[in-house]
Amino acid sequence: AKDMGRNTFQLFQPEMNTSVGARLSLERRLRRALRDGEFLLHYQPQVDIGTGRIVGMEALVRWHDPEVGLVPPSAFIPVAEESGLIGPLSEWVLREACRQNKAWQDEGLPPARVSVNLSARQFQQRDIAKLVMSILEETGLEPRYLELELTESTIMRNAEEAVIMLNELHALGIGLAIDDFGTGYSSLSYLKRFPVDRLKIDRSFVSDIGDSSDDETITSAIIALAHSLDLQVIAEGVETAAQLDFLKARACHEMQGYYFARPMPQDAIPQLLERDRGR
Ligand code: C2E
Ligand code: CA
Numbered sequence: 001a002k003d004m005g006r007n008t009f010q011l012f013q014p015e016m017n018t019s020v021g022a023r024l025s026l027e028r029r030l031r032r033a034l035r036d037g038e039f040l041l042h043y044q045p046q047v048d049i050g051t052g053r054i055v056g057m058e059a060l061v062r063w064h065d066p067e068v069g070l071v072p073p074s075a076f077i078p079v080a081e082e083s084g085l086i087g088p089l090s091e092w093v094l095r096e097a098c099r100q101n102k103a104w105q106d107e108g109l110p111p112a113r114v115s116v117n118l119s120a121r122q123f124q125q126r127d128i129a130k131l132v133m134s135i136l137e138e139t140g141l142e143p144r145y146l147e148l149e150l151t152e153s154t155i156m157r158n159a160e161e162a163v164i165m166l167n168e169l170h171a172l173g174i175g176l177a178i179d180d181f182g183t184g185y186s187s188l189s190y191l192k193r194f195p196v197d198r199l200k201i202d203r204s205f206v207s208d209i210g211d212s213s214d215d216e217t218i219t220s221a222i223i224a225l226a227h228s229l230d231l232q233v234i235a236e237g238v239e240t241a242a243q244l245d246f247l248k249a250r251a252c253h254e255m256q257g258y259y260f261a262r263p264m265p266q267d268a269i270p271q272l273l274e275r276d277r278g279r
């Protein structure tokens, strides 16, 4: 134990992903985190480009690890997915997001929908609609104030099955959005069969508005596609006024990104919602 130098490892260094031992230790700590309530949600506003009002917010999970502080989802969602912990974690996220949103409404704040990310693993579970229904009943949140975000690749992995699951979810009266849109392969014929309400243009296209004419073309095409299919469309990762102007000129409905607000702790949300009351 005299020369620890070379053999000690830091949390979250790259080897973390490859070493089985490190993965197991992370898994153990995630289990503990679930048990001890170390997860929390940050919320990022989704804004109507026409009115400037907050119409929704995306719930983004964080882990407050007592040893390292706030850990971003990219550092633990993959391990949670591989280990099966994603089930209980997603259930917590869903319940907490619904509970919190209902609490804000009960305080008399202007209502806004809350969007929750659903991982591929969870979408594969056949009883997801039942779970969503029981959480809505338990929390008393009206279905129209909940939206689920599913990535294009999650949906297209098994498109036939997805049509059935999406129909079950949609029948509950909640909203459905296709996340990271444009990065996968959706055939247009499927898009027409999916009962989705919203396309979410991936950040990789939005961030290059002004720099890459290809990405501008893709962004414009997705907005036009949404309009012609009568879907809502939101752009994620909007960071500049120029990006916002581009989107506005093409009648993109909503935007989300650092330009308006970063994801923030729940305590910061009431004041933001309150500000919209007079508008
Ligand atoms: P996502 O669903 O694409 O979420 C958007 C990510 O972009 C968030 O990162 C957000 O903080 C970031 N972002 C938002 N606006 C901007 C911007 O203007 N510029 C830049 N550079 N980034 C922006 P975050 O919170 O680290 O989440 C990363 C990913 O982790 C999410 O990507 C989502 O796939 C996953 N995730 C987050 N929360 C959950 C959850 O509760 N369940 C599941 N299954 N996945 C989650
Ligand atoms: Ca998302």
Ligand code: CA
Residues within 6 Å of the ligand: 179, 180, 202, 203, 236
């Ligand atoms: Ca994205």
Ligand code: CA
Residues within 6 Å of the ligand: 204, 205, 208, 212, 215
């Ligand atoms: Ca790009």
